[in-house]
Amino acid sequence: MNVKVVTRILEANDRIALENRKLFDSAGVFVINLMSGPGAGKTSLLEKTLAGNTTLKIGVIEGDIAGTDDAERVQKFGAPVVQINTGGACHLDANMIREVLADLPLDDIDMLFIENVGNLVCPAEFQVGEDMKVMILSIAEGHDKPLKCSEQDGPCPLHRRGCRQDTERRTFPQSPAQDFRGILQDRPGHCGMERLAQGKGEEELT
């Protein structure tokens, strides 16, 4: 007997993501799924955000293959944080998020950052119930990263980190900032770039 299915394979994941989203919405939590390659600066961005002058009550879910280093870094700022260890999986999925939601005081949080596993490929495919995906690129990864990881080129604000020390180790055909602009300017899905760099490279990167 032939049975028509006609559904996205990730529909099972998306369904749980939608349930998560309803929970977030009813608790009034704005959720950001923070993605980047390993070492681009996701946790550093969280640290700066938590140290900044904000009245928002921020919670964090840390996704890593192993270890609690990132959760410990974030916890120093007093933010409620849950560490997920994927035990080898290269991304967070909706079910992993659902399983830890009971450990977060959602009613006391305005904004939840979900720091995904450092990986520029797989996390892009899996909705977790977020309001927004944010991707960070570091200059050291190479100026052409947006071209190489086209999975990530959906509508998502792009944050770019860099420092002179990193750029000096690589040869760019033109300045990294020009290259990024050149690559992204015609891609309407990308709504913005923001400089997070500190130090000597700043002028070049603005």
Add this chain to the structure above:
Amino acid sequence: MHEVSIALNLLDIVSEACGKSGGSVVESINLRIGRASGIMTDALLFAFDAVKAGSVAEKAHLYIQEVPLSGHCRECGDDFEVAEEYVLSCPRCGGGSFEITAGREMDIIDMEVA
């Protein structure tokens, strides 16, 4: 890279659909996978073989129809299709402003149950 997760999602969906249809085993499943979906079909076949053991789809065979990557150029208006699993610029005019119109599919079409 995440084909095991994809295979598990696939198994959940076909198991549920099989139950609803009144069937007891899934014999085959037809999938449509885009070249730019990030899925390696060999890896998906391997992963599905690993996760289907002991399920209603234990003996199910996956048939995968690959969809080429195609797009529409906003600069020259050309509709193009490429053999690769990525596209960096319009193959006709070299422009960088284009939209992907097909090739990112990751769909289950239908299945045979008994």
